[in-house]
Amino acid sequence: MKKKERASEIYARLAKRYPSPKPALTWATPWELLVATALSAQCTDERVNKVTPVFFERWPEIEDAANAEVTDIEEVVRSTGFFRNKAKNIKAAALRVMTEYDGTVPQTMAELITLGGVARKTASIVLSNAFGVNEGIAVDTHVKRLAFRMGLTTKTDPIPIEKDLMPLYPREQWGDINHYLVFYGREVCPARKPKCDICELNDICPKKGVK
Structure with missing residues (x-):
């Protein structure tokens, strides 16, 4: 599977898992x-x-x-x-x-x-x-880790990682893909013990089991 195809499949699967993505932070303005x-x-x-x-x-x-x-x-x-x-x-x-x-x-x-x-x-x-404006993809530790594990980047710094991710997704998906990767990183693909046995992306993950 090519990188862009894998990126699209990741988005599609995680969109089903997280139908209403929004920040876990509480805010009103x-x-x-x-x-x-x-x-x-x-x-x-x-x-x-x-x-x-x-x-x-x-x-x-x-x-x-x-x-x-x-x-x-x-x-x-x-x-x-x-x-x-x-x-x-x-x-x-x-x-x-x-x-x-x-x-x-x-x-x-x-x-x-x-x-x-x-x-x-x-x-x-x-x-x-x-x-509701997308000018970039926020790259935190979860996005960084999952982007590497899923073979979407080989970079280690946030800005180069963001540059690798942006062409893989339409602009209107940039905000949501951040949420998806953050949520999934916390729930299924943490840093120390990725739960590969229950991972919904396991069959398309080129680095499954990588810590």
Whole structure:
């Protein structure tokens, strides 16, 4: 099976498994999704979903976060890990949104990646889920692992992996394939013990059993 055919079959099978894909993070506005995604780095979605209600109760608007003391943000997000850097970036992002984008989260990749701590992965997640715009495929550890195991890339860094994946899927599928690979990576194809015996992709996986 050629790579593009395999990519299409992966999408078709996982679309049946996950008919309504959406982020596991809890959010209601583009800003809330941006903050939640920033906090999710090196942290579980479950933990982030416990922190964000406290965060947005204290700083409900972007302007509130822009005016907050970094040390106060640090205390609220401490349990998500790397809290000093995350707090600094969230405040910086809020300030830039207020000063450069009239208090509204921008809707392009080029603009989003100018915000504090926002790289292509976070920008892609916000664009796809909050605005219905696909400018890239978010590559996290699950997408990276499954893309390699399924023979869709030989690269090891997120941006080259994204460049390999984008031509394999129509633009309108870029957001969903991220969700599919993340969910499947958590449930069936984890890093340490892939469940090849129950894997729905086992027959088309060129690296089944690879850790």
